[in-house]
Amino acid sequence: MDAINKLANLSSLMELEPVEETGCPKMSAGAKVPPKKESINISQAVMPGGKRIRLLKTLLTSACERNCYYCPFRAGRDFRRATFTPDELAKTFINLHQSGIAEGIFLSSGIAGGSIRTQDRMIATAEILRNNLGYRGYLHLKLMPGVEHAQVERSMQLADRVSVNLEAPNMQRLERLAPRKTFIEELLQPLRWVEEYRRSQPGYLGWNGHWPSTTTQFVVGAAGETDLELLKTTEYLHRNLGLRRAYFSAFRPIPDTPLENLPAESPLREFRLYQASFLLRDYGFNLEDLSFDPSSNLPHDTDPKIAWAQTHLASQPVEINRADREVLLRIPGIGPQSVKAILTARRTKSIQNLEDLNRIGINSSRAAPFILLNGKRPTRQLSLW
Numbered sequence: 001m002d003a004i005n006k007l008a009n010l011s012s013l014m015e016l017e018p019v020e021e022t023g024c025p026k027m028s029a030g031a032k033v034p035p036k037k038e039s040i041n042i043s044q045a046v047m048p049g050g051k052r053i054r055l056l057k058t059l060l061t062s063a064c065e066r067n068c069y070y071c072p073f074r075a076g077r078d079f080r081r082a083t084f085t086p087d088e089l090a091k092t093f094i095n096l097h098q099s100g101i102a103e104g105i106f107l108s109s110g111i112a113g114g115s116i117r118t119q120d121r122m123i124a125t126a127e128i129l130r131n132n133l134g135y136r137g138y139l140h141l142k143l144m145p146g147v148e149h150a151q152v153e154r155s156m157q158l159a160d161r162v163s164v165n166l167e168a169p170n171m172q173r174l175e176r177l178a179p180r181k182t183f184i185e186e187l188l189q190p191l192r193w194v195e196e197y198r199r200s201q202p203g204y205l206g207w208n209g210h211w212p213s214t215t216t217q218f219v220v221g222a223a224g225e226t227d228l229e230l231l232k233t234t235e236y237l238h239r240n241l242g243l244r245r246a247y248f249s250a251f252r253p254i255p256d257t258p259l260e261n262l263p264a265e266s267p268l269r270e271f272r273l274y275q276a277s278f279l280l281r282d283y284g285f286n287l288e289d290l291s292f293d294p295s296s297n298l299p300h301d302t303d304p305k306i307a308w309a310q311t312h313l314a315s316q317p318v319e320i321n322r323a324d325r326e327v328l329l330r331i332p333g334i335g336p337q338s339v340k341a342i343l344t345a346r347r348t349k350s351i352q353n354l355e356d357l358n359r360i361g362i363n364s365s366r367a368a369p370f371i372l373l374n375g376k377r378p379t380r381q382l383s384l385w
């Protein structure tokens, strides 16, 4: 296989990894499906500052000696595998970068020859890119389960983002997905080291002037886990380990794996988990603020912020012209950017009606049932239908 075919093969296998993005992904109409034919996988990714870049997502190798029950790369599964050397991958990517096809790279790998050796090869690829080929663009490095402390440090010095896929919210659930992985030692510990390193060396900035952000991904719906379990772990990661983003990936069965007969998870569950995780991360919500059904899952039929507002704000609406930032953030239709717009607009004159809110970019129809404007409920135009 030549380098481009190999890249098409390896990058097409990354379709199940999430694209970097800052906002809540749109509700998809169905489960994610892998591409029908191999092609170089370039995604549109949104960077933390809002900039969009063309991101190459690829594996260093699709060979793997582990046997996670849900995974298409598990050992012994019959499909065409490919492997790059670090030098080969770095040079292939830099050619794409210099020709304007890819502006950034997200590098992951199957585990071949142990996690430590695999991470060494990932780091070697990053070092060739940064030190030999002068690459200054975006680099996301996956941390393999069970990496060493020094490898975490080195990865942080080279990357803009590092990530560990926790896959499940706790050890008991992980055993049902990946029985040879240990939740605390192999998966959570690298995330702890990342945060310890960021905190212990605030003065030393990474290659790009700041330390890399961290993300994780959960497989949703394959281990009997509840939304409460997933969000409890997510809240812990945001509060204690500086996690930038948790990704939720609705399970879909892969042929020739032990979970091939398990039904696919609803994309609506994935969507509600994203909504709830953003409330925890950006809106000042705690786990106790969220409503769960008797089986500890988020109701599918209600947006979790609207569910909270119906209980707490419907009979005690918020005065838009006086409420502080924290209270404004609780109103449906109002996010961190909208709060800034309200606070700025209030400095010059009070907000009189829903049109004033629309003018500063706020979805007033969602907010209207829960607000007061100068002491009065806003007049809403009823929909004709």
Ligand code: SF4
Residues within 6 Å of the ligand: 064, 065, 066, 067, 068, 071, 072, 073, 074, 075, 109, 110, 111, 178
């Ligand atoms: S270690 Fe990673 S690539 Fe290998 S089988 Fe498990 S999830 Fe798949």
